[in-house]
Amino acid sequence: MHMADALISPAVGATMWAGSLAVLGYSSRKIRETIDNKTIPLMGVMGAFIFAAQMINFTIPGTGSSGHLGGGMILAALLGPYAAFVVVASVLTVQALFFADGGLLALGCNVWNLGLYPCFIGYYLIYKPIAGDGGNYRRIFIASLLSVIVALQFGAFSVVLETILSGKSELPFHTFVLLMQPIHLAIGLVEGIVTAGILSYVKNARPEILDTGAVSRPPAAGLPCKNILIVFVVLAVLTGGVLSWFASTSPDGLEWSIEKVTGKGELAEQEKGIAPVLKEIQEKTAFLPDYNFKQAHKEKPETEKVPAWPGIDTGTSVSGVVGGGIVLGIVFLIGYGIRIFKRQ
Amino acid sequence: MAFDSQYYNVGYLDRLSYQDTFVHRLDPRTKLITTLLFLFTVISFSKYEVAALFPFLLFPAIFLTVGEIPPGFILKKVLLVSPFAIFIGIFNPLLDHGQVAILPGLTLPAGWLSFASILLKFFLTVSMALLLIATTSFPTICHALRRLGLPSIFVSQLLFLYRYIFVLGEEVMRIVRARDMRSYGRKGTEIKVFVRIAGVLFLRTVERAERIYFAMLARGYEGDMPVSKKYHLTTSDLAFALSVIVCLFIFRCYPVTQIIGNFFRGIFS
Numbered sequence: 001m002h003m004a005d006a007l008i009s010p011a012v013g014a015t016m017w018a019g020s021l022a023v024l025g026y027s028s029r030k031i032r033e034t035i036d037n038k039t040i041p042l043m044g045v046m047g048a049f050i051f052a053a054q055m056i057n058f059t060i061p062g063t064g065s066s067g068h069l070g071g072g073m074i075l076a077a078l079l080g081p082y083a084a085f086v087v088v089a090s091v092l093t094v095q096a097l098f099f100a101d102g103g104l105l106a107l108g109c110n111v112w113n114l115g116l117y118p119c120f121i122g123y124y125l126i127y128k129p130i131a132g133d134g135g136n137y138r139r140i141f142i143a144s145l146l147s148v149i150v151a152l153q154f155g156a157f158s159v160v161l162e163t164i165l166s167g168k169s170e171l172p173f174h175t176f177v178l179l180m181q182p183i184h185l186a187i188g189l190v191e192g193i194v195t196a197g198i199l200s201y202v203k204n205a206r207p208e209i210l211d212t213g214a215v216s217r218p219p220a221a222g223l224p225c226k227n228i229l230i231v232f233v234v235l236a237v238l239t240g241g242v243l244s245w246f247a248s249t250s251p252d253g254l255e256w257s258i259e260k261v262t263g264k265g266e267l268a269e270q271e272k273g274i275a276p277v278l279k280e281i282q283e284k285t286a287f288l289p290d291y292n293f294k295q296a297h298k299e300k301p302e303t304e305k306v307p308a309w310p311g312i313d314t315g316t317s318v319s320g321v322v323g324g325g326i327v328l329g330i331v332f333l334i335g336y337g338i339r340i341f342k343r344q
Numbered sequence: 345m346a347f348d349s350q351y352y353n354v355g356y357l358d359r360l361s362y363q364d365t366f367v368h369r370l371d372p373r374t375k376l377i378t379t380l381l382f383l384f385t386v387i388s389f390s391k392y393e394v395a396a397l398f399p400f401l402l403f404p405a406i407f408l409t410v411g412e413i414p415p416g417f418i419l420k421k422v423l424l425v426s427p428f429a430i431f432i433g434i435f436n437p438l439l440d441h442g443q444v445a446i447l448p449g450l451t452l453p454a455g456w457l458s459f460a461s462i463l464l465k466f467f468l469t470v471s472m473a474l475l476l477i478a479t480t481s482f483p484t485i486c487h488a489l490r491r492l493g494l495p496s497i498f499v500s501q502l503l504f505l506y507r508y509i510f511v512l513g514e515e516v517m518r519i520v521r522a523r524d525m526r527s528y529g530r531k532g533t534e535i536k537v538f539v540r541i542a543g544v545l546f547l548r549t550v551e552r553a554e555r556i557y558f559a560m561l562a563r564g565y566e567g568d569m570p571v572s573k574k575y576h577l578t579t580s581d582l583a584f585a586l587s588v589i590v591c592l593f594i595f596r597c598y599p600v601t602q603i604i605g606n607f608f609r610g611i612f613s
Contacts, residue, residue, distance in 0.1 A: 004425075004429045004466060005383055005386075005469035005473075006465035006466035006469055006470075007433075008387060010384055010387055024494075024495065024498060029495075032497065037557075037565065038557050040501075041504060041556045044500070045508050045512075045556065046549065046553075047501065048505055048508035048509045048512045049545065049546060049549040051509050052516040053516070056538060058538035086497060087501060089498065090501040090502045091505065093502060094502065094509070097473065097476070097477045097482070097485070100421055100422065100424075100470045100473055100474050101425055104473050104476075105383045105387060105469070163432065169432050169433065169436065170439040170455060194538065197538075198539055198542050198546065201539060201540065201543030201546075209550060323398070323602050323603070323604040323606070324394070326604050326605065327398040327601050330604075331399075332405070334402065335405035342409070342412070
């Protein structure tokens, strides 16, 4: 369920990047405050552990197909939510770079979908209240099963929202939801059982590890305040996403919402370089055919779709086909030329 | 085992990034930022745009040839991750029935056009991201991220991850091989066994982390990763960044493909 670059629009990509960067910055600051240096190598090796555990396949009972471990919830239970979020973000970054699994622009979406929900919503709202401090085996089992399932449902729903808001896919909203949620219910069930099993094993062999995870946990008194803040960030991103969707019909709105989201915080520095280009892109995209929620008016007669094609008459598209072939040829020649030039 | 080959691919990608060519020598910040700009420009096209995307193939082509990266390797990796984009994109031809005239006498459903657009965008973005890592070693990318203002704890996390993926990867391959030797068919791959293996692996990982921490303390670790090599923006970096930006701008704002097409049609008719 990694999002791909080709399926998202710039507005969605930038919004999710801003949201994920904000949570990353916040988590990093929290870790600096609450964790000693000893935990930093542990976090790093834990990321590699998740990778390694994903390499071991296992059989899913009843189906005969094989599954792999996801891991966000295990990290949250063992390292605490802040450290876990940073580890998940780093794992996804490496996956995006080395495996091309999810693109660089979609990285913000992926960190949000696979990191934020297990680490903050799954952990704070479900795992922590049920499992308590250490807890017994049954509580750990129920807590991990429920939290993994809920986190995956949130993640899958976000994938649907991000895809629909980007408007690159024709999939109707309800079909897509009906496709994604049940699949991820099944995945969540298996992953929840595996997560519970590993946590129980660790509790059995080295019970103090589950307790030392408490080092990174914030004091109980600060909890409500943090929850409010997280809810706030979630709301900010959701409204940002919805606004940019509404705004894409008018250039001012899009410009406004992108500036609103990226204008403050860590992105300020990079923005200088990107801003003029972004602005250019916005001006361009504003003239493009309106492609939001087409499925909402699916009954629209065919004739109505034709005007959404300004300037498409046969003449220009012939040029497009001819030009496309020639550009391909030119690219190939340039590449070939460089190669020959380099051989000498 | 599918993951085996993927794991070795990472090692190969890593080796490629230590070559010494013009692209490899560029400052990692330059490459990172220009790649992001490239990706942004590509995905900003409307969902029916196909022709205007062709000129962008120039960038992967130049990276491939100047950086001396084998094209077959990149193609194979792109194909490996394509199922998700295809899965989502294939619904477009089924659901979008508007007709578009491509050539005189040839009309296509608009859905196929947007599907082609998704595939082309997918190819451009994925190959460019892979080429970034194939021409820039991972530690230098981390260094660039640090200089661009990402939290130091996240960057050291990335460096640790990069270092220990290879170590734990080899360990896990030994474990899996041992398990497969002792089990026939599906036996031995149940969840119960997996949980035990993962648990053991986890405990070993924790113990390893403790040893690593002491070793690092002995070498003067104080919570931040120092870098030995300093990078400077040179004139070739600036020239590279500038030409990329100019090209992106032209390809984005002018229908280059159509102009070339018109030009050649003018010659031949």
